[in-house]
Amino acid sequence: DAKTTQPPSMDCAEGRAANLPCNHSTISGNEYVYWYRQIHSQGPQYIIHGLKNNETNEMASLIITEDRKSSTLILPHATLRDTAVYYCIVRVRMDSSYKLIFGSGTRLLVRP
Amino acid sequence: GAVVSQHPSWVICKSGTSVKIECRSLDFQATTMFWYRQFPKQSLMLMATSNEGSKATYEQGVEKDKFLINHASLTLSTLTVTSAHPEDSSFYICSAEGGIGNEAFFGQGTRLTVV
Numbered sequence: 371d372a373k374t375t376q377p378p379s380m381d382c383a384e385g386r387a388a389n390l391p392c393n394h395s396t397i398s399g400n401e402y403v404y405w406y407r408q409i410h411s412q413g414p415q416y417i418i419h420g421l422k423n424n425e426t427n428e429m430a431s432l433i434i435t436e437d438r439k440s441s442t443l444i445l446p447h448a449t450l451r452d453t454a455v456y457y458c459i460v461r462v463r464m465d466s467s468y469k470l471i472f473g474s475g476t477r478l479l480v481r482p
Numbered sequence: 483g484a485v486v487s488q489h490p491s492w493v494i495c496k497s498g499t500s501v502k503i504e505c506r507s508l509d510f511q512a513t514t515m516f517w518y519r520q521f522p523k524q525s526l527m528l529m530a531t532s533n534e535g536s537k538a539t540y541e542q543g544v545e546k547d548k549f550l551i552n553h554a555s556l557t558l559s560t561l562t563v564t565s566a567h568p569e570d571s572s573f574y575i576c577s578a579e580g581g582i583g584n585e586a587f588f589g590q591g592t593r594l595t596v597v
Binding site: 404406408411412413414415416419457464465467468469470471472473474475 | 486488513514516518525526527528531533539573575577579585586587588589590591593
């Protein structure tokens with residue numbers, strides 16, 4: 371089962387920041403938080419990941435709370451092309467490897 | 483980011499036949515590859531995990547004799563849907579883990595329609 375919960379849908383205006391929340395209250399100390407997005411009928415696209423420090427790259431910023439029980443993905447200036455389903459995932463340890471278990475995700479609609 | 487290529491992008495097959503889907507990591511060696519299935523308006527469901535040179539690990543409820551996975555090299559994994567039926571029609575997506583940060587990168591998906 372997925373270890374994350376997200377709101378089913380959100381919307382924001384084009385050019386504004388989109389803040390997508392995620393709860394992962396059962397996360398373990400060495401489990402990373404990953405964010406992917408999926409545009410209709412395509413494979414998921416990697417956005418960002420983090421363990422406990424805030425992270426930023428050319429696509430987004432990831433803010434993780436100090437207790438690591440929740441995080442927020444920030445798209446600083448949303449465009450129409452950012453309309454997609456965003457998945458927050460906790461990477462779970464499995465024997466000698468890891469796996470990503472997808473939850474329901476948040477459907478983000480960016481309005482013109 | 484790294485590139486993972488799936489082939490074919492879409493396939494239509496007759497009920498009872500088998501279909502093979504390829505997943506290649508083009509610019510990195512993938513220590514682990516994953517296969518997912520996605521039905522319309524649903525999230526991705528992990529089917530199995532494969533490591534190069536060893537047997538795949540299947541998720542609960544996924545039939546290993548129906549969904550054959552071969553991970554012959556560090557850049558190629560294949561999923562064969564055997565004796566396909568209409569209920570196997572779905573969007574199949576692979577991902578490969580490797581590279582510098584060990585992120586998982588996804589292929590573009592394969593839409594399978596069984597008629």
